[in-house]
Amino acid sequence: MSTDKLRFGMFLPPYHARNENPSLALHRDLWLVEHIDRLGYDEVWVGEHHSAAFETIGAPEMFIATAAERTRHIRLGTGVVSLGYHQPLMLAERINYLDHITRGRVMFGVGPGALPSDAAMMGIAVEDMRPRMEAALDVLIPLLRGEVVNAEAGWFTLRDARLQMMPWTRPSVEMAITAMGSVNSAIAAGKYGLGILQFQSVGCFPMTTLPAMWNVVQQTAAEHGQTVDRSKWRLVLQMHLAESRQQALEDCRFGFEPWVDYFRHISALPLPPEGTRGDALPQAFVEAGTAVIGTPEDAITAIERHLADTGGFGCVMLLAHNWANSRATAESYELFARYVIPHFQGLNINREASIEWVIERRRQEQAQHGFDRASKS
Template identity: 50%
Template sequence: MMSTKLRYGAFCGPHHALNENPTLCLQRDLELAQHLEYLGFDELWYGEHHSAGWELIASPEVMIAAAAERTTRIKLGSAVSSVPYHHPLMLAERFSQLDHMTRGRVMLGMGPGSLASDAKMMGIEVSKQRDMMDEAIDVIVRLMRGETVTAKTDWFTLDNARIQMTPYSRPSIDMIAASTISPTGARASGRNGIGMLSFGATSSGAFDALAANWGICEDIARDHGKTVDRANWRLVAPMHIAETREQARAEVKHGIEGWADYLRNVAALPIVPGGGDVIDALLDSSMAVIGTPDDAVAQIERLTAQSGGFGTLILFAHNWADWPQTKRSYEMFARYVMPKVDTLPDNRAISEDECRTARPELAGQIGAAIQARIQRHVDEKGAKNIAPQLIDALPEKQS
């Protein structure tokens, strides 16, 4: 298990089917922040998308601001801000403002943009998105650390540029680069000494690349005189938890087929295994947990062994089940998975075991103490008003 206490969060793309009211869906995504905070989760990430119908959030910043007003402790981030779609100074300025508004609870996740259809509408060549991401991240990190930056690329210019307000968080806000299978995100993280968020960490290609990508991140960090920490590495994994595997399977039938169709045929993301029953495909590939808290613990152990250790498990907010059942899944995770994964000594279990072992001796001592008090009263006042069974239990009556 983990050598340090694991942290927990959720990634809210979001993924909402077309048959739902989008206004209510967005409200539910804000309610998710409140629910997760109540359960003790550490962070929530909102995505940015502009097409394809399911992923409704165009501005993670707007969601973060609204969620921050509904919560007090949980950290809130963008996963990710699609940096090729924004001038770097404007993105840095907005997140610096949010850092003050949230009193240091904001996190900036950066990536190239996951939907090619978004880039197409803006005339951005998909082949250039990752180069644009690298160029943007390299200056955004410097801006967020309070530097004055001059830079010129073929799509943005910075002329003696700086953010107006130094971030509330010092030396800067939490920042991460998105990673899947390719080394792009790992190289950006290492080059800038920031965290990494591995999407689809349980899908076959990304799972196989976990350790390699972290190794790349560390190597590139050394090359640039930077350091990176596994505590700032986040892995995204889809789970739905219920009392039994059969119940979990029944609950996710509400929306899992539509979700898989969206990712396979609309978003065209290589996440969901193809062919056959969706649930069977996810389980057979070990990509998802659709089962019990013990199944969730086993998946975390699997990710830990494969990666070599990471800092935060991020649950994929997939909406496979209806909303009440989805909230219940998060609750069961918090109640039964988090405590079992935590490797700190469980003093409750130690205490229970010690008391169980010592019970015969302690029970005898308690009985003797009670009998001594009864005997003292009888010696002083006689047996009047004392229940007969208590008198019969006295040692002199048993001799």
């Protein structure tokens, strides 16, 4: 694995229950990004969705432009733009603009589109979504490097197309593709030499093939003359932390059931048995091993297990799920920043060495003083 330190961030779809003020929810999303920027997180990725009423950001580029003005250090990525919905030149212009106004803090996450209902509203067949993504990638990558592109793909035409400004980040912004479990995303990541936003689990369904997925990325990259780096492999985890496991489970009573209902009815994912409701739901996820609802120590144990199982990755992304209310959610991110991040980034190594040195020095001085008193007597 790369010698780079393990990074930490947030994956923000977002998820908002249908009974709350949607405008207030968007402002709360912005506040949460500001909050984790102050806490020292490295990055956040923001989703694009257009239907189903739960994931309410339709323009991640606009969200990022707003968040960029309110933050200082955190990197901001689209997580992800559904490429088949956008004319590639127009999209490349927007991403390049963000690259310049953030002075290199933007990242470009891409995918085919997660909700068939989004595609249906635009008259796009579900089976065309992935081919459209690859056709768009074929031109977006050179466009974002400042190259001239000519292409015909049926749903778009480019003739001597180029960006008016060279990219701020050279050779271009960092790019990544989302992966929910299908090998197709791993193949695309390897083919184009992209990073990968990998979900450790979806709902209560564990992804048990993470090492195999990375092997596919590497093998495909080699076949296409690309290079890939584990530091660009990001693992999205489901966590909520509190000072005790019981408190964490209690916190999740706020929004866990609406979140589960969304996935049951919209995404048709294999979640806990239909009869599992209410307070039993968070515990079912914990028992399935696909969510950490507990303490910082539980989070450390889970991340260490994933590092051992996968051979290493570059970034842990916490899924912004709104299982708990705003206060408990903010505290969860703070607990993670206070106790989990330092463990993996070695932030206290010199502090531990310093106190050990002081204790040893004091022991030696006490021993010497005792020897001196004995010799005088």
